Amino acid sequence: MSRRFVTIWFRYLKTDWLSRRQPSLLHTPFILAAPDHGRMLITAANIIAEKENIYPGMVVADARAILPGLQVFDDKPGLAAELLKAFAEWCIRFGPLVAVDLPDGLILDSTGCSHLWGGEAAYLTEINKRFYANGYHIRMAMADTIGTAWAVARFGKENRIIEPGGQLHALLSLPPEALRLEAGVIERLHKLGLRQVKQFITMPRSALHRRFGEHTILRIDQATGMKEEWLQPVHVVVPYQERLPCLEPIVTATGIEIALQKLLETLCNRLHKEGKGLRQARFICYRVDNKIITIEIGTNRASHHINHLFKLFEEKLSTIEPDLGIELFVLEAPKTEDLSPMQEKIWEGICSLENIRLAELIDRVANKIGATHIHRYLPDEHYWPERSIKQASSLEEKTNTAWRNDKPRPAHLLAAPEYIDVAAPLPDYPPMLFRYKGKLHIIKKADGPERIEREWWIEEGLHRDYYAVEDEEGHRYWIFRSGHYDQEKTHQWFIHGFFA
Amino acid sequence: MQENRENIIARLQKEILPLQGLKLPAANHALQLDLGPIAEAFPNKSFPVGAIHEFISHAPEDAAATCGFIGCLTGGLMRNGGVCVWIGASRKLFPPALKGFGVDPDRIIFIDLKKDKEILWALEEALKCEGLATVVGEIPEMNFTVSRRLQLAVEQSRVTGFIHRYRPRNINTNACISRWQITSLPSALGENIPGIGFPRWDISLLKIRNGKPGAWKMEWASDILRPITPFMVAIPQEQKRKTG
Numbered sequence: 236m237s238r239r240f241v242t243i244w245f246r247y248l249k250t251d252w253l254s255r256r257q258p259s260l261l262h263t264p265f266i267l268a269a270p271d272h273g274r275m276l277i278t279a280a281n282i283i284a285e286k287e288n289i290y291p292g293m294v295v296a297d298a299r300a301i302l303p304g305l306q307v308f309d310d311k312p313g314l315a316a317e318l319l320k321a322f323a324e325w326c327i328r329f330g331p332l333v334a335v336d337l338p339d340g341l342i343l344d345s346t347g348c349s350h351l352w353g354g355e356a357a358y359l360t361e362i363n364k365r366f367y368a369n370g371y372h373i374r375m376a377m378a379d380t381i382g383t384a385w386a387v388a389r390f391g392k393e394n395r396i397i398e399p400g401g402q403l404h405a406l407l408s409l410p411p412e413a414l415r416l417e418a419g420v421i422e423r424l425h426k427l428g429l430r431q432v433k434q435f436i437t438m439p440r441s442a443l444h445r446r447f448g449e450h451t452i453l454r455i456d457q458a459t460g461m462k463e464e465w466l467q468p469v470h471v472v473v474p475y476q477e478r479l480p481c482l483e484p485i486v487t488a489t490g491i492e493i494a495l496q497k498l499l500e501t502l503c504n505r506l507h508k509e510g511k512g513l514r515q516a517r518f519i520c521y522r523v524d525n526k527i528i529t530i531e532i533g534t535n536r537a538s539h540h541i542n543h544l545f546k547l548f549e550e551k552l553s554t555i556e557p558d559l560g561i562e563l564f565v566l567e568a569p570k571t572e573d574l575s576p577m578q579e580k581i582w583e584g585i586c587s588l589e590n591i592r593l594a595e596l597i598d599r600v601a602n603k604i605g606a607t608h609i610h611r612y613l614p615d616e617h618y619w620p621e622r623s624i625k626q627a628s629s630l631e632e633k634t635n636t637a638w639r640n641d642k643p644r645p646a647h648l649l650a651a652p653e654y655i656d657v658a659a660p661l662p663d664y665p666p667m668l669f670r671y672k673g674k675l676h677i678i679k680k681a682d683g684p685e686r687i688e689r690e691w692w693i694e695e696g697l698h699r700d701y702y703a704v705e706d707e708e709g710h711r712y713w714i715f716r717s718g719h720y721d722q723e724k725t726h727q728w729f730i731h732g733f734f735a
Numbered sequence: 736m737q738e739n740r741e742n743i744i745a746r747l748q749k750e751i752l753p754l755q756g757l758k759l760p761a762a763n764h765a766l767q768l769d770l771g772p773i774a775e776a777f778p779n780k781s782f783p784v785g786a787i788h789e790f791i792s793h794a795p796e797d798a799a800a801t802c803g804f805i806g807c808l809t810g811g812l813m814r815n816g817g818v819c820v821w822i823g824a825s826r827k828l829f830p831p832a833l834k835g836f837g838v839d840p841d842r843i844i845f846i847d848l849k850k851d852k853e854i855l856w857a858l859e860e861a862l863k864c865e866g867l868a869t870v871v872g873e874i875p876e877m878n879f880t881v882s883r884r885l886q887l888a889v890e891q892s893r894v895t896g897f898i899h900r901y902r903p904r905n906i907n908t909n910a911c912i913s914r915w916q917i918t919s920l921p922s923a924l925g926e927n928i929p930g931i932g933f934p935r936w937d938i939s940l941l942k943i944r945n946g947k948p949g950a951w952k953m954e955w956a957s958d959i960l961r962p963i964t965p966f967m968v969a970i971p972q973e974q975k976r977k978t979g
Contacts, residue, residue: 588818588842590866600846600857610845612830624830627841638834647799648829682930705931709921710796732829733796735803735934
């Protein structure tokens with residue numbers, strides 16, 4: 236799934252804020268100014284002042300000359316950051332990861348969020364409406380990368396949604412400033428007459444690198460999605476992590492065990508309090524010689540059972556080489572799930588698939604030997620014997636299909652059918668005798684045939700006519716003939732299983 | 736006098752059983768396996784649960800028959816919703832077949848391992864797990880020490896273990912409570928009826944601690960294990976009610 240980002244650009248952040256506090260300012264031109272090199276510079280101008288050609292960066296005296304009735308307010312340092320932080324926290328309702336983009340923007344990671352508002356367009360409309368109702372003028376864009384969303388929000392003509400993968404196309408007609416380049420680079424680009432992204436984005440990378448530096452390449456890559464860009468969210472999702480620094484480096488196995496036990500106790504207590512259980516845990520040892528050793532475990536069902544988790548780790552503790560000593564232990568749980576304590580009580584003692592002890596047993600086997608060795612089967616809706624069962628993905632998985640019991644199926648099924656030589660009297664009669672692994676079996680009783688067709692939509696080939704046969708010693712076999720009796724004699728007999 | 740003496744001996748025998756490590760099934764744990772005449776061979780006339788049973792087979796046909804019999808026992812022990820763990824190196828078992836022996840194949844968890852050492856480790860862990868009904872292990876070789884370890888594991892957890900030894904190199908003494916050998920017998924459907932009947936086995940109990948070894952010819956009639964009698968061959972329907 237591609238990621239989606241929304242950038243919000245507050246075009247008149249500080250003046251909108253002031254107008255909101257003093258509604259009388261709504262219809263008068265005003266500016267915010269701050270002292271700079273012994274004169275007053277405009278830091279923000281409201282929408283009416285901008286219409287009179289008064290822009291941030293001008294000297295207040297010049298602006299007063301243009302518009303004598305202009306009101307001037309002092310700009311508070313750090314006001315923008317304060318406002319944006321408050322907005323970011325408010326915006327968490329639109330997505331869990333919101334970052335402040337100084338001086339005048341927000342970045343939302345809206346991956347997988349917009350469908351809750353009924354689509355991306357409705358999502359943007361909702362955000363726009365909420366800010367507009369509060370008197371803020373914003374410009375937004377949504378794209379796969381932060382860079383593109385940033386560029387389109389600021390340099391596009393309207394709120395836009397860039398389709399997944401459409402970053403490059405969206406950037407082409409924008410000016411180089413849209414790529415968040417350094418001021419010097421932008422100036423150089425303009426001097427060279429490169430006023431649109433499409434004029435230089437196709438240039439060889441080595442040339443771009445030589446003339447405009449590493450940073451330019453990075454920004455282009457971030458905008459087009461070639462390189463990942465990270466957000467620094469205002470509210471970090473709290474990780475389940477515990478640290479245990481040691482005064483003296485630990486070198487003994489007992490020491491490591493004690494450290495693990497302690498970390499598990501604190502982590503599990505926290506999980507228990509929050510009603511959670513871990514599905515994955517990582518025990519990281521930082522060695523004195525700067526080596527990091529990691530062991531990992533996983534569980535089938537969320538668990539905060541200290542003894543069980545300790546046992547899972549115990550199998551792997553021997554792989555830790557303390558060498559000169561370990562100075563820091565970290566235990567983290569990257570994957571956790573909700574777990575109510577009630578469930579645990581019910582499961583304990585009941586002899587079923589939900590049993591907590593069974594889950595713990597499977598965890599132990601999976602951690603020591605590997606989860607690929609553990610299988611559970613469910614019936615599948617196929618007649619073809621090899622396909623009549625399918626692997627269950629979890630202990631809880633169920634199907635509506637019932638196990639069939641109406642046709643004879645052997646207790647032991649060979650992994651692949653094996654050739655046998657037979658003597659059969661007539662077409663569609665069971666054979667009189669067959670030879671398997673050098674031994675002759677004379678058939679006394681037989682059932683069949685049960686014709687099983689190959690499912691043509693899965694694979695092509697011959698059908699099978701199965702017979703259950705019993706030889707004179709009372710051994711029962713499942714044999715089949717593949718294909719019809721016909722002139723070409725393409726049919727062949729196989730043994731496929733042993734009945735109980 | 737004679738009766739009195741017999742009573743005393745019977746009472747003493749009952750007292751000895753728990754001392755020898757055989758725990759009597761608790762009243763709420765009364766999982767009675769209906770094994771017909773075979774039950775006579777067991778101590779207290781009830782199938783010993785919470786113990787390790789050993790099965791030996793030499794031919795693939797007998798292995799399948801043994802599997803069927805283990806399926807019957809497992810089906811009985813899993814009747815109230817238990818779970819079975821099936822551990823082995825080269826599993827041939829076809830899960831749908833177990834449905835015919837009263838086992839829901841989706842309640843079996845298969846652990847397929849390559850090395851004997853891993854199988855034994857997994858077996859011991861599974862046998863220690865109190866939530867399970869039965870554990871089936873397919874491993875050809877098992878020395879005395881290993882069997883003792885497994886027996887000790889089940890004494891705590893009361894899990895019933897079945898060790899299926901296919902083509903063992905030598906049949907040594909071990910700490911298992913019993914040793915079984917199952918071979919298939921020709922089936923019968925009644926006179927002039929073509930086709931194959933219910934699976935029939937020659938079940939020999941070669942060794943049973945505190946019990947009487949014996950051999951029986953039995954038939955699995957879709958939901959019940961019943962002895963084969965000549966009379967039954969003619970009218971299978973009526974006999975079912977009598978022995979059931």
